[in-house]
Amino acid sequence: MGQIILRLDRVMADRKMSLNELAEKVGVSNVNLSKMKNGKISAIRFSTLVAICEALDCQPGDILEYSKD
Secondary structure (H helix, E strand, O other), rough: OEEEEEEEHHHHHOOOOOOOHHHHHHHOOHHHHHHHHHHOOOOOHHHHHHHHHHHHOOOOHEEEEEEOO
16 A cells, blocks of 8 residues: 655755744644654644645645655
8 A cells, every 4th residue: 555755854955944943834833843744644734734835835745745665
């Protein structure tokens, strides 16, 4: 079965944005954002995804990747 891989760390690095800065802009705790960044979550709210995309000026496909492996 495939899986969704979070590429939040890559997009943050491209934008030169720290975890603390993104957490403040998105309104999510550093702990929860760190879990997202490290792929340790099983779900994400669309409202959170929208806020992340707005803060990083990106598309959901820049953050989420599907893998068949």
